[in-house]
Amino acid sequence: MNRRELLQAGAILGGAVLGQVPTAFAEESDGPLQFPPEFLWGSATAAYQVEGAWREGGRGPSIWDTFSHAPGKTRNGDTGDVACDSYHRWREDIALLKQLGLKSYRFSIAWPRIQPTGRGSANQAGLDYYSRLTDGLLKAGIRPLATLYHWDLPQALEDDGGWPNRDTAGRFTDYSRLVAEALSDRIENWVLFNEPKTFTQLGYLYGAHAPGRKDPLAFLRATHVVNLAQGQAFRALKETKPTLQVGGAFDVSPMLPATASAEDHAAAATADALLNLWHLQPALTGKYPAGVLPTDRQEDLLGFRPRDEAIVRAPFDFVGLNYYTGFRVSHAPGGSGIPGVNIRAEGATVPGAPREKTDIGWDIYPRGLHEILIRMQQVTGDIPIEITENGCAYNTRPDPHGRIRDDARIAYLRSHLKELHRAIKDGIPVRAYHLWSLLDNFEWAEGFAQRFGIVFVDFEQGQKRMLKDSGHWYAQVAATNRVS
Template structure:
């Protein structure tokens, strides 16, 4: 489909949404004046390596913790794996063509560590490097900013076998990996994100066990947070050492924390939870210190702190990536939860302002993106912010005409983008928005049951790509630099 046809379709969708007749999120998103974004604002889409690449055994790639986890019975819905996923390892040209049609400015993707270093250490796998060089060159030729994330949850299995993120050596291995990627691509990749959602891959991977590597060890989780924060700083320095002009940041999943009741105990619990999920990682990176949460006389022991770690942690990020989806409801939990002093119980994807739920069951709270950006600005100040993920699982099937009329996704995006613009008006220095996701993909433990893509992928028939109505709508947003 030609780009002008996409734009024409987007205009038609934009004018017709108000008549869609859906309640909740759709009604909340229509009937307001259009808003224009600042000149030079970057519009993008996002994916992650294990979720879209496939080619699990191609090109010298080694196994990651997600290969192991997804092949373990009972760990993912329907036993789904990322072995093939969207087959982007082979179909990357087609994906760039889709982005070109959309008119996006920036493509946030991740690099599979085990495709570069099959065991997480040693020399680079040339075939893996060549794949990412081709991808980056293709993006540049299309006029799209390549925006790679070095680590999006797929630790080489060999490093997990050696202790994983709780093992301090992993931070040193991250340094070597970052140097390899910088030497290969820092001459033409100007913006890098080091880690994606440290909170999630440490908490879900080592504390509650719901994601790879599936460990349920609260104290190992604490050490993992500290090692990952050190690894983030190490990679920052490695990238800058190769090219001091590149911009380096990381992506943090941030969420508003709401006390479950008006009790003072629940209010205090919400403050503690906010410290852990919103400040624990970014504050450590920007200041070299952690928020007051753990027992002061045990913090060094619990984290594996060493002399000089304050200086090791602290780096001046060039930008901060924010991923936003929903909020947390938090209760006080006197009996504890395995983390000293935390004493909370929390429910993810909940908001008292909810105007509906996604097909994943996540509460939809558009004003929440404004609220969390203002909250995080208290820490980040004038550092530029990029929205590195925001989107909704909407499993609307194709209609009788063969098109996928995902009006709820369009309404979700419209509402969040208008709240994002309100945050910019209120002084938050947001310079980019990356929609999650370009493609339907392997949604981690949920397998292929949830569809986040503005492009539908037919996993049963050769990964055929079909733009949804939301893709046409987003193309028009990009063209106009405005949301109607």
């Protein structure tokens, strides 16, 4: 496939065809659940979690390099230095995607590969790597869905204040423009940030993730700077190429009151505003959700300046939603760690039901996927939705014959896809589903102790890949476009 053919493939896979919402389908019997003809099945990874090669190709250090190398920060002291070695084995990973019959691959671009210090001109070796990956995907008939930020801030920018520093928004915008100028001739679909709620909270409020800070004011400032960056980068991509499809990926969950008390109902509403809407609503409306911060102090706490309501606007072409579990919320003074925000959110299950959990300890709540899609459409309206992540951690290993019988993962996926199907039948404009994850990988502070992949990676034996039973099952879903 020559360059012109690659460009044409990028337009078909990522342009007008995927700008459409799947057409409605008729009511079905109790048999297999058929998805709309245009529906896209895919999988997802993230740069620091799979690439490795942390000192190769001109890449600079990220906050996750620093954090994971600090004693006691990750389980077993694991790092992403090698991870799945996808930097060298990307062809093998594309072959797996093709073997599975998937038509969309969500990957992330490592900012430190493009700008080792977060500033200045682009590192050509970094751009070349993602150019090869993009061309390989298009040649295999797979849509590239690129995420610009999946938590790997260049360490030099953290040294200058990180996300609480307003200047970081400008640095992210410059980086986004560099990447778009190099790759938007072939990549039509872009995610700006992955889970801004999570990387700001865990990184700046609770200290459990990089950069490991515990500062409520820094956290609040970081949320606003990320929102400024979101709006600015959205416009930068559109200026580069107006036809690009640009969105964000937000981790969302139904927030259920723990009891029938008025206090718990109010806490659940606050949790919904802070955990589900804090980064999405400003992009769509220019305004933060009410009822989280004191009105008379909100602008000061966030570092809000005149005209910021216009800067944070990002009228997304699509919205990515990540779903894993639900939360039961109670009124708990000081429980959030943010002064004046009195909530505690814990894993949610249906009242009276067995508390089934994945191997990472997360409650299994498939009904929550339907519930949160209904809730989010109240905010997003007719904007197309893609499930950008959904999956579960089960640590099943190969049996003596080399087979990975991860039946629990198949059950998890089946139950959630049935709820997704129900949401589409109810009119929610979902056009794609990306399973997390293609590969077992470096799971942040959990290191290599939790396996989310449908492909087993043997980290002790040179990152050898082996398809799990769940991978064979998901390939059948993709091939038939239905769940049975």
